[in-house]
Amino acid sequence: MSTGVIIAGAAETNQIGKLPGYSTLGLHIEAAVNAVADAGLTLKDIDGIATVSAPGPVQVAHALGIVPRWMDGTGVGGTSFLLHVRHAAAAIAAGDASTVLITHGESGRSRVGASRFAPAPSSPQGQFEAPYGVFGAPTMFTMPMLRYMKDYGLTHEQLAYVAVAQRRWAAKNPRAMYRDPITVDDVLDSRMVAYPFHLLECCLVTDGGGALVVTSAERAADFPKPAVHVLGAGESAETPLISQMADFTESQANKLAGQAAFAQAGITTADVGHLMIYDAFAHLPIYGLEALGFVAKGEAAGFIGDGNTEPGGSLPLNTNGGGLSYTHTGMYGMFAILEGVRQIRGEAAAQVDGPQISVVLGNGGMFATSGVLVLGRDG
């Protein structure tokens, strides 16, 4: 089973990291040009465009000289690009587009041509969260963790180890921003950002971009790189207010998006050879592993602590180093997809041994939205 589409082109900006010489739009443009070239196409072959609301599909299409007959501006946080793939599959199946370009660019660190987000004081977040001194994702995405730690006995050392395990992948990746090995003590000795989260349990803040070209699986043999089949896709939303998350020990949106994607692909966790879980903070791989059913509730930290997700482990996870060590522009989902694509193609920096199926779990907002893609070597 499949969504009927493939990822035919996939690329990042030439560099990622600290790029004061690029605006947000400039990063979109470079990523788009690279992805279209990767597919062996030209910009004139593109008839559908998707990206998040700022700068938005109209601006990106216009800048690239693309006249879209289909567009998607879904902007629901860092997982939006996974949803764009899912929506593009539906559009291609319906005949509304044939070749869709999905772009991401964000001057997250240098803030060149970047928009600022502040909730309106009359919005639900402005009335019921902002007055209490929340200050970005580090004070909100992290809020559920102490509840999880108490209910399931997860220790500070176990949380810190998530960052240690991912750094071992980053060490193999020349494009990763942080590559030096770290220990649990290094993590626990790093500056406290929002207890119980230390600096090394929080993602990077970087500049960069990435893009994908999605088209019909009927054209799988038509491109220079091996086709990456989108076997399944799912999406869901839970809450725009972290305080209103139904159960602080699990993500309903992670679960529902995963169930939909796995069902469409007709796979179980046993079929998965490579996994990406959007890790803006160190607890997200724990929540994601449990939500997708790789381990039972309360067991993910032990699973990571036993080395299962590291190089040489049974379930390679966040093999680019993740948001914690590789890059995190603010909307990391595109980079998670791109690493899944590289692993299926066999061109990753820290290449896993021939995975047939890669699963990508994206988070948007603060446990607000989720997208899941099941990527496969064969259709």
Add this chain to the structure above:
Amino acid sequence: MAKPEPVPTPETQLFWDGCAAGELRIQRCLDCGKPYFYPRPVCPECGSTNVEWFTASGEATLYSYVINHRPAPGFEDDAPYAIAVVQLAEGPRMMTNLVGVPNTPDELVLDMPLRVTFEQRGEVSLPLFAPAGEV
């Protein structure tokens, strides 16, 4: 820079009016009975618009929190300070700050009993929570 002030909307005005009167007023569904927060004119449990306001007990327990070391604008003098989510005795949860107790991991124990108190913030009175014996 001053701390952020909430701006009520028509759907939330009665909540903020309650705070000004020293009461925590929330809503419940008259069809399914479910109490809920944040204020809105539809029950998130069953979809009914047959809802009413009532005054909650003000009793709560500490559900989860972080202690923020990078203060938001206006909170510079408070850092590090706890941002908490409390569970009201009636069931709904809300974000708040904790007063009358040191904002440290040792002092802030999950599930500890709390009680609402109010603090003036510009035009509105803001619900905060303190250990139940303190207010």
